Amino acid sequence: MAKMGRAVLFVCLTALATGARADGLVASKIYHPYVNPLEWEVESQTFAREHDALTGETDDVLQKLGFAHSISDAVKAEAYLIASDDPMSGNLDWIGFEFEALVQLSEQGEYSFDYGVLLELERDWQSNNNEVSIKALVEREFGNISLTLNPGVVYEWGNTRQHEFETRLNGLLRYRYHRYLEPGIEVHLGQNAKMMGPSMGGQVRLSGANVRSVSYNLGAFFPLDEDSSEHTIRLQIEYEF
Numbered sequence: 001m002a003k004m005g006r007a008v009l010f011v012c013l014t015a016l017a018t019g020a021r022a023d024g025l026v027a028s029k030i031y032h033p034y035v036n037p038l039e040w041e042v043e044s045q046t047f048a049r050e051h052d053a054l055t056g057e058t059d060d061v062l063q064k065l066g067f068a069h070s071i072s073d074a075v076k077a078e079a080y081l082i083a084s085d086d087p088m089s090g091n092l093d094w095i096g097f098e099f100e101a102l103v104q105l106s107e108q109g110e111y112s113f114d115y116g117v118l119l120e121l122e123r124d125w126q127s128n129n130n131e132v133s134i135k136a137l138v139e140r141e142f143g144n145i146s147l148t149l150n151p152g153v154v155y156e157w158g159n160t161r162q163h164e165f166e167t168r169l170n171g172l173l174r175y176r177y178h179r180y181l182e183p184g185i186e187v188h189l190g191q192n193a194k195m196m197g198p199s200m201g202g203q204v205r206l207s208g209a210n211v212r213s214v215s216y217n218l219g220a221f222f223p224l225d226e227d228s229s230e231h232t233i234r235l236q237i238e239y240e241f
Contacts, residue, residue: 033138034114043078063082066078080099096123118134131156
């Protein structure tokens with residue numbers, strides 16, 4: 001596992017050195033390297049993005065609705081439908097889908113870092129673009145402080161995207177103040193935007209015979225340089241049962 005830790009560190013440093021290039025959604029969800037056995041999950045992710053008016057781009061909203069199930073003690077599969085607002089009518093139109101497989105590679109606390117891997121396939125049928133990616137999921141706790149890193153490699157192709165490999169990096173540093181309240185700072189690096197900002201997450205357990213809970217995360221992210229024109233607000237809500 002020490003070799004794996006060095007490999008993950010190399011990927012993180014490579015992503016930083018190359019500017020973590022990525023053309024897709026930059027402020028993505030932060031993934032943790034854990035799977036809860038036999039869990040079912042319904043998830044909503046909403047992204048409100050504001051672009052610099054000087055670029056000619058307009059504000060938009062992206063909505064992802066997902067359904068997930070832990071198919072084993074170490075593997076969770078999830079499928080999303082993706083919608084985007086129509087700038088002419090203001091209505092949300094379904095534009096694509098996404099499949100994910102999250103694999104937990106180590107038991108929590110087994111090593112100095114907890115490890116997992118995420119495989120993703122995304123299809124945008126509106127613009128005929130495709131994307132496959134692999135992300136390393138790394139987490140380390142320092143008392144009530146938790147550090148999560150998601151460095152990844154992406155291959156994109158389609159009508160409006162070049163056939164190329166790219167990298168991206170998403171990270172979260174959070175303070176586990178309470179189960180309901182976990183403030184943090186996130187960084188999201190991509191080719192067209194490099195962003196950082198605060199986030200707030202937590203989990204509420206629901207009463208009943210079965211173990212059920214609702215998790216939330218709200219973040220607001222701002223550009224880190226003049227070339228990053230995008231401001232993003234992200235809201236995630238998950239119902240786990």
